[in-house]
Amino acid sequence: MAPKTIEEFAQAEYKYGFKTEIDSDTIPKGLTEETVRLISSRKKEPAFMLEFRLKAFRHWQTMKEPAWANVHYPPIDYQDIIYYSAPKKTEAAKFKSMDEVDPELRKTFERLGISLMEQKKLAGVAVDAIFDSVSVATSYKEKLLEVGVMFCPISEALEKYPDLVKKYMGSVVPYTDNFFAALNSAVFSDGSFVYIPKNTRCPMELSTYFRINTEGSGQFERTLIVCEDNSFVSYLEGCTAPKFDTNQLHAAVVELVALENSEIKYSTVQNWYTGDPKTGKGGIFNFVTKRGKCLGKNSKISWTQVETGSAITWKYPGCILIGDNSVGEFYSVALTNHFQQADTGSKMIHIGKNTKSTIISKGISAGQAVNNYRGAVEIKRSAANARNYTKCDSLLIGPKCSANTFPYIDVQNQTAQIEHEASTSKVSDDQLFYLRQRGISTEDAMGAIINGFCRDVFRELPGEFAVEATQLLGLKLEGTVG
């Protein structure tokens, strides 16, 4: 009998693996102080920015790549990477209207399902589209400005709102934070800037779409979101890349600042190229530092991530809970299939009184993938009555994958309440058989089980993106069974 069990693998096609042929302004490979100066001058940055970059670069030179994560990859040659590549004649700030965006670029984003034409856009979502090193278009910019919401490429923010950038950049993730954050601080090229003024509820979802196109280039974007008192914003990030046999480095930094009574909801649907399903060759190395600071009282930062791409994922979105009664949340689905490796989780640092954090992590491994949850919960002495609830669930599909959980808990205040739950389960043949006996096909049965497993996280995603995430997981696991 031909067994139709969960051990059998077929290959799912990555449908965003195409490359756009476009003239690019690309600087030579390699990283020296000159490179840093070159990037800064290309972007006509204010002096303080160059200063920041140079300090970061010098510090980076003294640092070593971290080796503590449970991921394995050949050494990265930092001199063999292109640090700046931009499609020619495309600086978003210069466009009066979307019609002026290079049609090739517009087509690229259309193929990715991202329309830059405002009238065709998903209702209520503004998009900043980043292609390699630069932002190529930002929709709804003017409309948002009417209510005081600033949403633009960070290079444009440096021109228009240098004081705000200067005040907050590096305030959550200093360039000394870690190796990849230092690298990013030195060479970051673009990213999104969001500023929500006091007493403002951002009237639409904001989103940034990242696309790496040029072979051999790294993407080092930087996102900064500041939410003033009594404000709210929901922000979504999406990413894809073409299929290349070489690995591409993505080292981003995201900083969130929430002031009194404000709330930032940050969602990510990450679908980079994972590498060749059969050999594991190529794919994105994703080393990302994401952190939010709940500065004000009663502020709230919520991270939701669906990680399906990348050959290697190294990221720990976290919250520093400084304001009293502030809340940090982390909801994550990390899917690894084939040869993917993920070391991801969250870091919650409680400093203020009555601060609360929740970590819900769902790891799914299939193929020969390795999925690690690594999380830290720190309760500082000042954090009276802090509470944390952590739940890490792992789901294994097939016999060759693995899942690990590394929780670190450090409590310095006795009034803290900490709960940690972890579970590992397998999609069992019994579950599949049960559903199939009811006339449901193997693929649908698998989809139902996976979505059931991820439900706690998916319901945190904004409407349309929950649907997208559900489909994405289905696509990624296509052929995992049968």
Add this chain to the structure above:
Amino acid sequence: MLSIRNLHAGISGKKILKGFNLEVKAGEVHAIMGPNGSGKSTLARVLAGDENYEVTQGEVTFQGKNILKLEPEDRALLGIFLAFQYPVEIPGVNNGSFLRMAYNAKRRHMQKPEVDPLEFDEILREKLKIVEMSPDFINRSVNQGFSGGEKKRNEIMQMAVLDPTLGILDETDSGLDIDALRIVAEGVNRLKKPENAFLVITHYQRLLNHVVPDFVHILSDGKIVRSGKKELAVELEQKGYDLVAANVDGA
């Protein structure tokens, strides 16, 4: 409707069914009784297409079609339903949407339009009454945190929704209190039609007081050793398996 001839089957190299024969016609209820290890559950699993079981000999036809090569879902779509002895829990999968998935799979198979959640909700509420379950159970995860009785009632309820041609009940009565037993039995009785048939696999006679079989078969060591009418079940209850099985040899 169902014809099983000289069926030999087992699991992990162990032979369990050793020449099993059975004919089931539309409108009939057959009870298969036997001690533990006689092959009752193997029969149920083999009919449903569990790939862990290996069929080494014999044939099974359902409505004239050889089903042994068919996938479990294809057998299900032909109208074979197995009420499991130990229904599995599927965390996070909503009972209502699971049932709608199954229902729509069947609709597609019959080339009928699928039903939307609202239409299905009405169908479901009707069926819930059959097993006396409250509507809030629609929104719970499939079998998760269900009591033993609730799990079995859920099986019968699924059977009611899918309206199979052949319903196989694998020890559905085990572990049920008397009320749950009555609810399960009434559910089956209400689903009985001249066009369908039931195979009731049980260890005890008590379910058969409620679901009255047309035929009773005694299974021992992978074969039917005695067949009779419903009275055979009563005799079995009084004398025990050993004596009744021995009776065959003596007769």
